[in-house]
Amino acid sequence: xxxxxxxxxxxxxxxxxxxxxxxxxxxxxxxxxxxxxxxxxxxxxxxxxxxxxxxxxxxxxxxxxxxxxxxxxxxxxxxxxxxxxxxxxxxxxxxxxxxxxxxxxxxxxxxxxxxxxxxxxxxxxxxxxxxxxxxxxxxxxxxxxxxxxxxxxxxxxxxxxxxxxxxxxxxxxxxxxxxxxxxxxxxxxxxxxxxxxxxxxxxxxxxxxxxxxxxxxxxxxxxxxxxxxxxxxxxxxxxxxxxxxxxxxxxxxxxxxxxxxxxxxxxxxxxx
Numbered sequence: 001x002x003x004x005x006x007x008x009x010x011x012x013x014x015x016x017x018x019x020x021x022x023x024x025x026x027x028x029x030x031x032x033x034x035x036x037x038x039x040x041x042x043x044x045x046x047x048x049x050x051x052x053x054x055x056x057x058x059x060x061x062x063x064x065x066x067x068x069x070x071x072x073x074x075x076x077x078x079x080x081x082x083x084x085x086x087x088x089x090x091x092x093x094x095x096x097x098x099x100x101x102x103x104x105x106x107x108x109x110x111x112x113x114x115x116x117x118x119x120x121x122x123x124x125x126x127x128x129x130x131x132x133x134x135x136x137x138x139x140x141x142x143x144x145x146x147x148x149x150x151x152x153x154x155x156x157x158x159x160x161x162x163x164x165x166x167x168x169x170x171x172x173x174x175x176x177x178x179x180x181x182x183x184x185x186x187x188x189x190x191x192x193x194x195x196x197x198x199x200x201x202x203x204x205x206x207x208x209x210x211x212x213x214x215x216x217x218x219x220x221x222x223x224x225x226x227x228x229x230x231x232x233x234x235x236x237x238x239x240x241x242x243x244x245x246x247x248x249x250x251x252x253x254x255x256x257x258x259x260x261x262x263x264x265x266x267x268x269x270x271x272x
Contacts, residue, residue, distance in 0.1 A: 001036040001048070003029050009038070009048040012065050013270075014188045020270070021185045021192060023165045028271060031157035035086065036063070039079040046070040051083035052271055055152030059087035061094040062270035091151065091253030095269040101248050109250035114227040115266060120241035122191070122215025131210040134162060134169040134181065142171060145178045149197050149263050150272065151256035161267070168214050172203050182207040182265065190220030196265030201231040204264045208235055223265045232264040
């Protein structure tokens, strides 16, 4: 896909209720410009898949859509095979709806854990002094910090994601040590938090409170929590958030063993 075609596909995703970010396309495309496939029929776009390559050994599947009027005709399987072929030889991850787990298992994917989307509301809260906006001088530190939370290198994507138009990125430091960071971005409906990574539940709480304070009162805010992190589930519930959706994180290879105890919100279901 070209960038305008990716923007078109994110409109398809919005029509499916996936609620993408308003400015996701440019960040997504930066991750792997050759990893976004569009299926056409007589020149008409009918199907999409994201098959994004990270580093030398990992890939992620997302954006798997067939336009409703073209379903049941084999286009989905054709573009699925093309996406998986692009990622051949890599450990491939995806966040799929639970109802499709069996289908993904037939393609070699194994369940690692659930992710649960929580929905709440913005709230006017006083600022917290040591939760500060990310400055240009912090970008490389956060990119390096983020490396622990993903199976392979994604520096190019992160540099765009941290500076996405309209987003807010906050961080907490103790001297020279980075203790956590989080990104809030506007979406078609409300705002999404992701990632949210922190060295302790207390830091995660400070970041979440500060982010809610950046969301207008009574506007929706969403957090995608890896369910094995009990502190993250408790964080969402403490902020009055309710579970509204879930996905199954699956891999074709070995579970990479990410530090979920320090991961309170994943980046995005579309790209991991």
